[in-house]
Amino acid sequence: MSxxxxxxxxxxxxxxxxxxxxxxxxxxxxxxxxxxxxxxxxRRQEARLAAAIRGATTAPAGRMEALWPNVAAxxxxxxxxxxxxxxxxxxxxxxxxxxxxxxxxxxxxxxDGWMMATYTPTTASGSxxxxxxxxxxxxxxxxxxxxxxxxxxxxxxxEPLATSYSPQPQPNPSAPxxxxx
Amino acid sequence: xxxxxxxxxxxxKDSLDLIERCLHGDxxxxxxxxxxxFYDIYRLVYGxxxxxxxxxxxxxxxxxxxxxxxxxxxxxxxxFRTWLFTIATSRARNKRRRLWLPTISLGQLLQxxxxxxxPNQTARPPETHAEDSNLQATVRKAxxxxxxxxxxxxxxxxxxxxxxxxxxQILNIPHKTAESRVRLAHKVLREKLEVED
Numbered sequence: 106m107s108x109x110x111x112x113x114x115x116x117x118x119x120x121x122x123x124x125x126x127x128x129x130x131x132x133x134x135x136x137x138x139x140x141x142x143x144x145x146x147x148r149r150q151e152a153r154l155a156a157a158i159r160g161a162t163t164a165p166a167g168r169m170e171a172l173w174p175n176v177a178a179x180x181x182x183x184x185x186x187x188x189x190x191x192x193x194x195x196x197x198x199x200x201x202x203x204x205x206x207x208x209x210x211x212x213x214x215x216x217d218g219w220m221m222a223t224y225t226p227t228t229a230s231g232s233x234x235x236x237x238x239x240x241x242x243x244x245x246x247x248x249x250x251x252x253x254x255x256x257x258x259x260x261x262x263x264e265p266l267a268t269s270y271s272p273q274p275q276p277n278p279s280a281p282x283x284x285x286x
Numbered sequence: 287x288x289x290x291x292x293x294x295x296x297x298x299k300d301s302l303d304l305i306e307r308c309l310h311g312d313x314x315x316x317x318x319x320x321x322x323x324f325y326d327i328y329r330l331v332y333g334x335x336x337x338x339x340x341x342x343x344x345x346x347x348x349x350x351x352x353x354x355x356x357x358x359x360x361x362x363x364x365x366f367r368t369w370l371f372t373i374a375t376s377r378a379r380n381k382r383r384r385l386w387l388p389t390i391s392l393g394q395l396l397q398x399x400x401x402x403x404x405p406n407q408t409a410r411p412p413e414t415h416a417e418d419s420n421l422q423a424t425v426r427k428a429x430x431x432x433x434x435x436x437x438x439x440x441x442x443x444x445x446x447x448x449x450x451x452x453x454x455q456i457l458n459i460p461h462k463t464a465e466s467r468v469r470l471a472h473k474v475l476r477e478k479l480e481v482e483d
Contacts, residue, residue, distance in 0.1 A: 119443070119472055120450075121465050154475060155444045157425040162441070164328040168342065173320060175346050180353040182311050 107133050110140050117144070118151045301366040308356050320349055326367065326445065327374050333441030334378040336430045344381050348374040364455055368448075371456045375438060382434060428478040432471060439467035440475060 110130045116122050117130045134141040301322070307315035327348060332341040352359075352373050359369050429437055442453045442464075450468070454461035 115472065116469065119468055121469065150476070153421070154425065154479070157419075157421045158333065158429070158441065158444045159329065160419070161422040161426040161429070162329040162333040164325055164332070165338075168328070169321065169324045172324075172342060172346055173317065176320060176349045176353070177313075177316070179350045181313050181316060 109137065110134070111143060114140070114143055114147050118147045302361060305356055305359065305366065308353065316353060319353070323367065323370055324349075327370060330371060330441060330445070331374050331378050333429060334375065334434075334438060335381060336426065340381055340385070344374065344377045348377050351377070364452070368452045368455055371442070371445075371448075371452075372458075375442075375456055379434070424479060425475075428475055431478065432474060436467055436471040436474060439464060440471035443468045443471070 107129075110117075110133050113122060113126060113130050117127060122130065130140075130144070134144045301319070304315045304319045304322070308319060324345070328341065328345050331344045331348070332338070335341050335344065348370070352370055359366060363369075364372075429440065432440060438457055439453070442448055442456060450461045450464045453464040453468070457464060459467075
């Protein structure tokens with residue numbers, strides 16, 4: 106019978122022995138009641154310790170379900186709402202833009218009409234003698250200048266263009282001189 | 287671990303399928319992924335912090351980060367569980383650091399040549415629960431007395447199917463270091479439990 110294997114039993118139980126030494130321990134314990142008893146005792150203690158550690162660290166009932174919502178909220182992709190597809194968004198944007206444009210145009214037209222209706226030249230009055238100038242002075246405020254409708258364009262009838270080109274006759278050097286001049 | 291979501295049973299093996307569906311915005315897949323891994327993550331974080339309120343905060347934060355960054359997960363580098371554990375462990379460490387900070391007084395830090403007193407490893411005392419067995423209460427107390435590194439090793443050790451290589455990935459240490467930490471944590475835990483017994 107080989108020597109006792111006391112010093113290897115701890116490592117055997119912990120799975121730390123290489124395959125060769127592991128087999129040697131098993132073969133020795135098969136023929137040595139003393140070492141077999143030690144080995145069985147060590148295995149029981151190891152199993153007891155493992156069970157106690159597992160039991161002491163097990164999650165209480167219900168904790169898995171209780172914690173999942175927090176994890177899910179942080180991890181799961183946010184739901185996408187398909188009830189408002191993109192083409193509807195585009196259409197709504199277009200309609201809004203159109204309403205704003207029409208409204209803006211109406212406002213401008215009304216403002217122009219109001220300006221035309223309320224525009225009247227104002228005669229300057231005050232210390233200046235009406236005889237100082239023979240023509241009335243039109244006082245234009247900055248606003249009225251800015252908003253004054255443009256004066257009617259003076260249309261001048263363009264002069265008719267010559268329909269045919271008739272250049273002045275040029276003397277021809279190669280022509281024979283006129284006799285008698 | 288299998289979970290029933292919307293009439294279908296999901297297991298850890300379905301993770302890649304669930305991740306793919308999550309990336310396409312499938313809300314059921316998000317819920318299934320959460321349910322499949324919730325208890326593992328909770329146990330890990332609670333084992334590391336020892337306080338329910340802090341644990342729930344870190345668990346939620348870990349899931350939110352992982353689910354927002356699913357596209358970064360590379361199945362060829364690690365299993366999804368390992369990736370998730372790495373995120374949760376890192377956040378639990380950050381939480382623990384924030385809890386430690388107020389426990390070191392400025393006076394302690396300014397004493398030249400004097401090592402600052404080691405702050406209490408858990409700013410909050412270990413919780414006790416009415417439903418705990420004596421052994422569970424003892425284990426909880428023993429876990430909280432371990433140093434953070436040993437506690438991480440001990441807690442990860444008792445997740446079935448987690449190899450030392452995976453532990454090394456999660457803790458960002460060589461797997462040999464993970465092995466030695468587990469060995470030490472196991473020894474300390476046994477001593478504490480024997481004393482308590």
